[in-house]
Amino acid sequence: MNYSLVQGILGRLLIGYSLTMLVPLILAFFSKESSQWALLLSLVITACIGLLMYRFRESTDGKMGIRESFVIVAGAWFLTSFLGALPFWISGSVPTYIDALFESVSGLTTTGSSVINDVEILPSSILLWRSITHWLGGMGIIVLFIILLPKTGFGAVHLFNAEVPGPLSKRTMPRIRDTAITLWRIYTFFTLVLIGLLLAAGLDLFDAVNHAFSTVSAGGFSTKNTSIMHYNNLAVESIIIVFVIIAGGNYRLYLEAWTKKSLKPFRNTEFITYLIIIIVSTLLIMGGLWLTHDKTPDYALRHALFQVVSMVTGTGFVSTDYDLWPAITKLILFVLMFIGGCAGSTTGGMKIARIMLLAKHTWSMLTRGLHPQAVSSIKLDGKPINAAAVNMVSLFFFLYVGIFAIATILIAGTGLEPMDAMSSVAASLGNVGPGFGIVGPTTTFASITLFGKSVLILCMLLGRLELFTLLILLRPEFWKTKSRW
Amino acid sequence: MNYSLVQGILGRLLIGYSLTMLVPLILAFFSKESSQWALLLSLVITACIGLLMYRFRESTDGKMGIRESFVIVAGAWFLTSFLGALPFWISGSVPTYIDALFESVSGLTTTGSSVINDVEILPSSILLWRSITHWLGGMGIIVLFIILLPKTGFGAVHLFNAEVPGPLSKRTMPRIRDTAITLWRIYTFFTLVLIGLLLAAGLDLFDAVNHAFSTVSAGGFSTKNTSIMHYNNLAVESIIIVFVIIAGGNYRLYLEAWTKKSLKPFRNTEFITYLIIIIVSTLLIMGGLWLTHDKTPDYALRHALFQVVSMVTGTGFVSTDYDLWPAITKLILFVLMFIGGCAGSTTGGMKIARIMLLAKHTWSMLTRGLHPQAVSSIKLDGKPINAAAVNMVSLFFFLYVGIFAIATILIAGTGLEPMDAMSSVAASLGNVGPGFGIVGPTTTFASITLFGKSVLILCMLLGRLELFTLLILLRPEFWKTKSRW
Ligand SMILES: [K+]
């Protein structure tokens, strides 16, 4: 392990991260908010740690291997989480450091769960910092899964990728930098367009910026206690629906469409399936609302569609108190929390590509009962999927469900009822945000114990890094200096 | 497809099945119960259908292939379910035929869910028929998975089996018959010993026989409304705990131990893991009961152990109203419902062998992030597991969870609350019996709508036949006469 290289890269990352704290700091300064000192102190601490790490690394060069990449990824998420919590903690916005860490992890993982019951009394600079963590985390995850992780076979994007996984080489580095810059451009473009549209729909600049950050990242933090419900504005909801759907799409498609100036990339099986899932779920929930809940058709369409896209993309915005809806509609939303959006998007969950692949493969493998030596050969978008990829996807599914079960039992141990425990874990692991019951659309995670919050923090990070990326660090051979890899 | 052969075998099976109805019929005759006419009519109908099928088959010989085996298995479960429902329906014990079918499927799949609120007012002959369906179903499933299905790679028993899957050959037929007879002997031996012990513990002959049938099959029907709670007898509970644990073990081990007169076969990883799961779950639940429920240590040990073995084996006996327990203990029981007992036992669920295999494989495959061409080679009991077997196990897991999710949504559509819907489906798919909430330990499935009952009937059959065995019939090529297999 080239610790020196890892330290240098993480140091530079923290220096850059500290500079993003300048944005809320400037706002606090001009608004004369007391939180300016908390933000300044957080910025200085973050910058100092970054500078010290960068300055006191042992050597200035070295080889970047796969193991270094994993340590950098995990280190980046942990360090930015720990330091991103400082503004919340120092400003006194939350009672304990664990609460601040929860808020920071929830921001950076684009989960959007909050432990703050009344966000409207917080300084606007602190609210802006919350939204910035979403925006940075959303972009971070796209770069991670589109650019870095396809090489490892751990993500789901590689399923559409004919490239053979392998270590990063010096040769591919310039291309990677270009791709990253284009991705940032697309992401920023979406954000700016959304800010403009929200302003046009009547939001003030502060709310427009914050909600745009929360939307493009599929994050879900709001500057209002009642989320999007606060505005009760059909135009705002419609705009957000469109951009939340965009947030749930694969950025590889956007990248191709952007560089080739063509809409052809959207003829992608996963993307089409994603739209079909949204339409079918919306119709089912509309049916459920009509039949058992005496709602008008326009209420049903508006809120069913809003909550379906909000849940399947794991954004977690709330347009109405869906916790009062009939059980079948809640269970459909609950299942959507597990499915998630497309691979290579800012959304959480298992990802539609994985579920599609497993469904196709299972159907194909039923023939094994007739022909025991049968080998499944399935294709996605015309490209054959190799057996190793299918294998990793099915283990991902097993791990996801297994971690869900264990975490649910742990959370239930803190006193939550079964459905509350399940939905708090599903919402955290899937980076959704709000769930049902005591962690429902009109409540927060404040009432959960510190142990419970710690479990959920771990769930958010595991879900965000798609399990394997973190869990690989548990393998003892990962840390052996003399390695056969 | 050799329909003639299938028809002949199913005909003979029904003739044999009709003869088992003689047992409750004789009881009804001597007890002068009005149900004697219902039983006689059911017997005659079943016997006639069997005779007609056997008599009017086209040819008297033919080749038995894999496809014929699958049709016979599915046909046997469906026909015995439909005809086994007749006594309940004709005797008026239940209001509709769907209710009767629910009771019959629940019996034959050894689920033990009931739609009858007050079983104590039923004629004893009808209760005995319920228990007999358990006993027959339990034996049927052992023969199916130990003898027939290992050849297909669909079951979990083959994971411990070095034999290469392949079609049944004439050469192996005599050996299969011997094995089947030995299995029946062991099963009958357990039943008789249990009847003796329950008599010694103070039960009358009728209750002892019925509960013995329900226990060795991991079924769970009781002749008392409050199940084992009715007796409040520590000796009875202890005896049942031991035999329920036996019911959850792999009959391949019992077969080896029986024929070799040795205890060595029990040094089996799955069996040991099974015992460890029971011990750990019991300790966790005892802890939960002590800390949050103010129960005495002996209450906690007694009922925690009873409910853990009852749930992990999917027997579904009840020694106390565990629905009043704290959430964490209920969630542990809920997870146990999914895990199930050992492969090749009478229990339902996913089976411990499958979960073990997936956990081992996942741990091993984490290295793929370091070495993308890594191939996992894992062993169970020293025998290497081939990649195809691991593949089938992970698809089984995916299918099980997927069917659980879909059925839960369907059941919620009939008006059940989320947790009630989940537990009714988990209890049916895992062949457990009672769940939580409105299908809890002190209630029945009577309040569920006919559509809901139909969904649960399908879940019971799918779970009992381990999904693939039924689902393969959905593949169009299965039914093509000219087949390359
Ligand atoms: K979110």
Ligand SMILES: [K+]
């Ligand atoms: K059962």
